[in-house]
Amino acid sequence: MGRSPCCEKEHTNKGAWTKEEDERLINYIKKHGEGCWRSLPKSAGLLRCGKSCRLRWINYLRPDLKRGNFTEDEDEVIINLHALLGNKWSLIAARLPGRTDNEIKNYWNTHIKRKLISRGIDPQTHKPSYPKDNIINYDPETSISPKQPQNFTMQSGQNISFNVTKSDSNNSNNYEDPRINLELSISLPQSYDAIKGCDEHLKVEKINRQELFGSKSLSISSIPKQFVCLCYNLGNGSRTACNCVTMKRYKL
DNA sequence: AATGCGTCCAACCGCAAGGAT
DNA sequence: AATCCTTGCGGTTGGACGCAT
Structure with missing residues (x-):
């Protein structure tokens, strides 16, 4: 029965x-x-x-329902709780008096998702997301990149990354091979002050100075004030470098 | 004015959990 | 222990609405 x-x-x-x-x-x-x-x-x-x-x-x-638009504070609460709980709308609603799970679910799907995407954040993982169109599948056999990145506008301070992954010719799926995990990134010109706090840049800068001048001390202000920064991370050994080094060499 | 398209959101549906028998 | 019943949840749908062409 x-x-x-x-x-x-x-x-x-x-x-x-x-x-x-x-x-x-x-x-x-x-x-x-x-x-x-x-x-x-x-x-x-x-x-x-x-x-x-x-x-x-x-x-x-229900008489205790709150009507009207969500406030900025409510937005942030929803985002934070979703990062913590996932799609547990009833649990999220329990923390927002006067709001229902259905209302929050709808609001998430119509507003917050878009808000997070515009911030460059993946709404499901809450981690920074790379534009899909900028993932280049590089074929080491032919040296041909079958999918070229599309044009888009970068905002000041934005950083765009490219992942080079290995393509499986048998099933046309892409997968990440830890041995060839090559991540490239590019950013708009920025002031030296903006990168001064970046450990990676300073580390590279220090190594470069030692390579070039031994223990000789040089003023760090010799780095150009405005430049385009290109960085790369190699999965094999996790080597990191950036063209701040090259820029400095040119300058010197 | 008519049409097409995208957005919003109330309502529906299927399923699962938990209590009752 | 097995079955039934009720409630609640999350995903999905479809109609109303607004805007652009």
């Missing part, structure tokens, strides 16, 4: 609720309280299934 349906579908209304139905539901719940959703429609004189009544009450008719 299978599960009995939640209601008799032939005798129930579907779709948008009318004002009269809303009033019946509100009046009934005011009198008898929430619960017993299965029997509620019959008792309240509604041609709806219990599930539908529950949803209507929880998501729309």
Whole structure:
């Protein structure tokens, strides 16, 4: 014997609720309280299934619901909780008085997802995302890059990375080979002050100085004030370098 | 004015958890 | 222990609406 349906579908209304139905539901719940959703429609004189009544009450008719747009603070709470809990909308809603799980879910899908993407953040992982169109699949056999990056506009301070992965010719899938994990990045010209706090740049700079001049001390201000920075990370041995070095060599 | 398209969101659906029998 | 029932959750749908052409 299978599960009995939640209601008799032939005798129930579907779709948008009318004002009269809303009033019946509100009046009934005011009198008898929430619960017993299965029997509620019959008792309240509604041609709806219990599930539908529950949803209507929880998501729309409850008196404690907050109406209107989400505030910036609420946005941040949702983003932080989603990073922590994932798509657990009911848990997120529990932390936002007056908001429902359905409302938050809709808001996430229509607004916050886009907001995060525009910030360069993957809405599912909450980690920085690389533009898909800039992933270059480099074929070492032919030295041909089958998928060229598309044009797009970089913003000041933005950093674009390219991953070079190995392509599997048998099943046309790409996969990351840890031995050839080559990550390239490029950024717009920036001031030296902006990179001064970057350990990686300073480390490279220090090594380069030692290579060129031994223990001789040189002023770090000899680095050009404005330049395009190109960095690369090699998976094999995790070697890192950047063209700050080259720029400095040219300057010297 | 008509049409097409994208966005928003209320409502639906299937499923699972947990309590009752 | 097995089955049934109720409730709640998350994914999806479809209609209303606004805007561009």
